[in-house]
Amino acid sequence: MSTQINASATFVAAFLVFSAHLYFPTTAHLFSPAMPLLGALSDLIEPSFPFCPLTFSSASTDHQYGCQYNPLCDNFPPDFPPPDTPAVSVFCVDPNGCCDFTTVQAAVDAIPNHSRKRNVVWINKGIYFEKVTVPSSKPNITFQGQGFDMTAIAWNDTAKSANGTFYSASVSIFASGFVAKNISFMNVAPIPRPGAVDAQALAIRINGDQAAFWGCGFFGAQDTLHDDRGRHYFKECFIQGSIDFIFGDARSLYENCRLISIADPVPSGQRSITGSVTAHARVSEDDNTGYSFVHCSIGGTGWIWLGRAWRPYSRVVFAYTSMSDIIASEGWNDWNDPSRDQTVFYGEYKCTGDGANLADRVPYAQKLSDVQVLPFLSTSFIDGDQWLKPYSDSLIST
Known part of the structure; x- marks a missing residue:
């Protein structure tokens, strides 16, 4: 073949x-x-016609290839992308060659280094099977898809194939000011069995400060979303995984997100742990990092922890979150290091559902008071008033 x-x-x-x-x-x-x-x-898999360089007829708005007419572009707006403005530039990506680029990485590469403009990479519907990196030299980039169930970037590296977990990400963000809207990030490597070695497979690594994700999907199994460093915001996102599928040492707020476990189901009557939602890595009490989940929901399969202490000062809060019965009654895990019981900060506040019963939680889990939970409930947790723009900012219409 x-x-x-x-x-x-x-x-x-x-x-x-x-x-x-x-x-x-x-x-x-x-x-x-x-x-x-x-x-x-x-x-x-069989292509229906040959692909040739895209050209435009001066007498017609029809999209044509150098060798033949391309019907895949019939419904593509003839005057898209819009012209640049002093504040915004648009880089158009379409898998069929109907606009500027056919890959996301090519569009990123075309953006000038250290640009102060908002550079919107508008990505048409489709799955882009490629590994994408946004380097630190390219701040203020937006990925705008057509819906998290319509547009996705996917790759299939694992910790073994990439020579390290952190390098297995399908998409890596090292620049500040990154925004994603209505797009999914996927790692389509085979789902590992519990205990598999070097099978971690990241969908995304977010290492830049001031990143925001609106209506996005994150699909993987072990270590799906590496919420690594910086201040980050997630709104109405869909996050799927099995083991530690949100992990890192960022300071992040998750609002109205759906957290779906695909951990191995547990037979009736058994209570063996098969997964964990979070693994936060705060290393010092002086570090202002942590994850806050507000008005989220947790469902799926398995018997899982809300989080485990990847580092001694791990900090995670769930507030107003619906938890199904897949949440283990103890709720949390100290990474089998009892010394961390005195230093972690694991809090819950007015959560609901069969998995939210606090009666059998580990002793170091906290039922937060109104005063204790207040710093974790709004975008002030991530200094959002200093940098977070509304969803409508620089949104490109067709």
Whole structure:
């Protein structure tokens, strides 16, 4: 099979997995008679016509390739992207070649270093199977997709293939001022079995300060979202994983997010831990980092902890969050190091659902008072008044 066909097959497989993840907690259904994956691949991987360089007729607004008309661009706006303004530049990405770039990385590379403008990478619907890096020299970039169930960036590295967990991310953000809207970040590596070695597979690593994510999806298993360093904001996002699927040492606020566990289901009557939502890594009481989840929901499969103490001063708060019965009754774990019981800060406030019962929580878990929880409830937790712009800021319409 040719390289082109192999690439197409991988792309289609990623699309099917992506769609399936939205509606099913596990991937077992992909191999059921109702969804014959291999048959679907063989039907879809053959290109229907050759791809040639995009050109435009001076007498027509039809999109054409150098060798033939391209019907895939029929519905693409003829006057898009809009012209640059003093404040905003738009870089258009479309997988069919209907605008400036066909890959996200190519658009990022075209953005000038150290630009003070807001540079919006407008990404048309589709799955972009590529590894993307936004370097520290390119601040103030926005990725704007067409819906987290319509636009995605996917790759399949693992800690083993990338020579380290942190390097396995499908998308790595090192620049400040990054924004993402209505797009998903995926790692489509095989879901590892519990205890697997070097199977961590990041969908995204966020290492830049002042990053915001609106209506985004994060899909993976172990270590899905590396919320690494800086101040970050997540609003109405969908986050899927199994083990430590939100981890790092950032200071982040998650509002109205859905947290979905795909950890191994536990047989009735058994209570063996199969996953964890968070693994925060604060190393000192003086570090102003932590994760706050407000008005979120937790569901899916497994028997999981809310968090475990990756580092001694781990800090995580859940407030007004709905928790299903997949949350283990003890709630939290000290990474099997009892000395951390005295230094972690794990708090819960007015949470609901079968998993929110505090009666059997570990002794170091705190039922927060109105006064204790106040600093964690709003964007002031991440100094949002200094940098966080509204969703509508620099939003590009077609």
